[in-house]
Amino acid sequence: xxGRVFVTWQTSLDDGCDHAITDExxxxxxxxxxxxFEAVCGSVFCLASSHSPPGRRCACCVAFLRARIGRTA
Ligand SMILES: [Zn+2]
Numbered sequence: 229x230x231g232r233v234f235v236t237w238q239t240s241l242d243d244g245c246d247h248a249i250t251d252e253x254x255x256x257x258x259x260x261x262x263x264x265f266e267a268v269c270g271s272v273f274c275l276a277s278s279h280s281p282p283g284r285r286c287a288c289c290v291a292f293l294r295a296r297i298g299r300t301a
């Protein structure tokens with residue numbers, strides 16, 4: 229089913245890339261309190277500090293969003 233996907237871009241502590249996390253996965257990650265979140269590309273990662281500069285966007289997340297909604301914002 230196509231529809232709007234609400235995501236936030238978060239920097240991974242592991243690879244330094246920004247990954248897209250849906251609102252649902254972000255809420256789930258927060259509930260689990262493990263500090264791990266699952267991106268739309270399937271990567272599970274720890275968030276870098278919100279004070280760190282943004283990284284480059286994950287190519288897999290960008291491809292997923294382009295395929296899903298036809299744009300990346
Ligand atoms: Zn990703």
